[in-house]
Amino acid sequence: MFEQALNGMKDGVLMVDSTETIIFANRALSAILSLSQAELIGKRPLEAIRLIELAELIAEVRSTGSAASREMKVVYPQEKTLLGSANLIKTDNGPGVAVIVQDISEIKKLENLRQEFVANVSHELKTPLTAIKSYAETLIHGAIDDPINNRPFLEKIEKNAKSLAALIDDTLEISRLESRRGVAPFAPVHLSDEIEQALETLAPRIKEKELEIIKAGEPESCTVSGEAEHIYRALLNLLDNAVKYSPAGGRIELACAQTDRELRLSVKDHGPGIPAEHQPRLFERFYRVDKARSRELGGTGLGLSIVKHIMEIHGGRVELKSTAGQGAEFTLIFPR
Numbered sequence: 044m045f046e047q048a049l050n051g052m053k054d055g056v057l058m059v060d061s062t063e064t065i066i067f068a069n070r071a072l073s074a075i076l077s078l079s080q081a082e083l084i085g086k087r088p089l090e091a092i093r094l095i096e097l098a099e100l101i102a103e104v105r106s107t108g109s110a111a112s113r114e115m116k117v118v119y120p121q122e123k124t125l126l127g128s129a130n131l132i133k134t135d136n137g138p139g140v141a142v143i144v145q146d147i148s149e150i151k152k153l154e155n156l157r158q159e160f161v162a163n164v165s166h167e168l169k170t171p172l173t174a175i176k177s178y179a180e181t182l183i184h185g186a187i188d189d190p191i192n193n194r195p196f197l198e199k200i201e202k203n204a205k206s207l208a209a210l211i212d213d214t215l216e217i218s219r220l221e222s223r224r225g226v227a228p229f230a231p232v233h234l235s236d237e238i239e240q241a242l243e244t245l246a247p248r249i250k251e252k253e254l255e256i257i258k259a260g261e262p263e264s265c266t267v268s269g270e271a272e273h274i275y276r277a278l279l280n281l282l283d284n285a286v287k288y289s290p291a292g293g294r295i296e297l298a299c300a301q302t303d304r305e306l307r308l309s310v311k312d313h314g315p316g317i318p319a320e321h322q323p324r325l326f327e328r329f330y331r332v333d334k335a336r337s338r339e340l341g342g343t344g345l346g347l348s349i350v351k352h353i354m355e356i357h358g359g360r361v362e363l364k365s366t367a368g369q370g371a372e373f374t375l376i377f378p379r
């Protein structure tokens with residue numbers, strides 16, 4: 044009964060007796076450590092498992108007589124982070140130790156990602172902030188009376204302050220999307236409405252670059268179930284990139300195609316495209332093919348990461364087709 048219950052657990056359980064011999068190891072422990080029960084039972088922990096931290100944990104519990112826990116790293120056959128929690132138990136030949144072993148690799152990975160994100164955000168915030176600070180200092184130290192430079196310097200301050208604001212907005216947006224806070228209930232969304240709205244937002248830049256916008260596949264009949272505000276954001280990000288990276292006088296093609304299983308909305312431009320080696324990482328936060336150029340164009344490097352999150356929330360995905368030098372085509376794919 045008792046053994047059955049322990050074997051049904053998802054956490055590993057290990058018991059050693061007073062002679063430091065393993066008297067019990069449940070199935071989960073075998074799986075976590077990639078060792079069979081035969082390789083464990085009757086052996087000493089260090090001999091069977093080769094985890095110094097585990098042996099130390101057991102020794103600590105024995106010497107202090109109270110519960111203790113410790114993080115342990117396994118590198119073979121797969122890298123894992125484990126958390127061992129141990130306590131004294133009674134065994135047939137005297138005091139033993141029971142250890143519960145949890146596989147916390149996933150939690151650790153998320154924690155690392157979060158830390159990395161915070162580090163990246165701080166680094167990205169520093170760039171515009173440093174520029175603002177140094178232009179302000181230059182102005183204070185005399186440039187304010189320099190009629191040629193004072194205005195351009197102020198304009199630089201304004202531009203960098205805008206970058207800073209965009210960075211903060213996008214970072215907050217990502218954290219909202221990740222925790223799925225503020226996602227309204229799904230309703231039918233007419234993609235043509237969102238397309239029109241996004242084109243309107245970008246109209247001054249489209250006009251300035253004399254871009255030609257071509258619509259195919261009757262977007263009027265394209266409707267998905269989702270949240271209009273976020274779908275608009277995703278589309279705006281793709282169109283914003285297409286406008287940004289199109290050559291002056293270039294053509295942007297918007298197309299909607301439906302099958303009975305999915306709906307595909309694509310945005311195609313004829314700009315520089317994205318070299319194959321950059322494509323797998325393009326949807327990562329802050330990933331940019333050319334960091335300096337993207338910043339110069341006012342980019343945060345978070346746009347595509349936001350698009351990816353939005354599509355995940357809709358049970359869909361985003362696809363990229365591009366050959367360097369021949370433009371890029373991004374497709375939002377919604378399930379139907």
Ligand SMILES: Nc1ncnc2c1ncn2[C@@H]1O[C@H](COP(=O)(O)OP(=O)(O)OP(=O)(O)O)[C@@H](O)[C@H]1O
Pocket residue numbers: 213280283284285288312314315316317325330331332333337338341342343344345346347348370371
């Ligand atoms: N249509 C495109 N053509 C060429 N490169 C692109 C295109 N879209 C995206 N990229 C590349 O992918 C990178 C990441 O795009 P993303 O939209 O995430 O960031 P961004 O445009 O630099 O900044 P943001 O969109 O946050 O303002 C860009 O910096 C650029 O290198």
Ligand SMILES: [Mg+2]
Pocket residue numbers: 280283284342346347
């Ligand atoms: Mg972008």
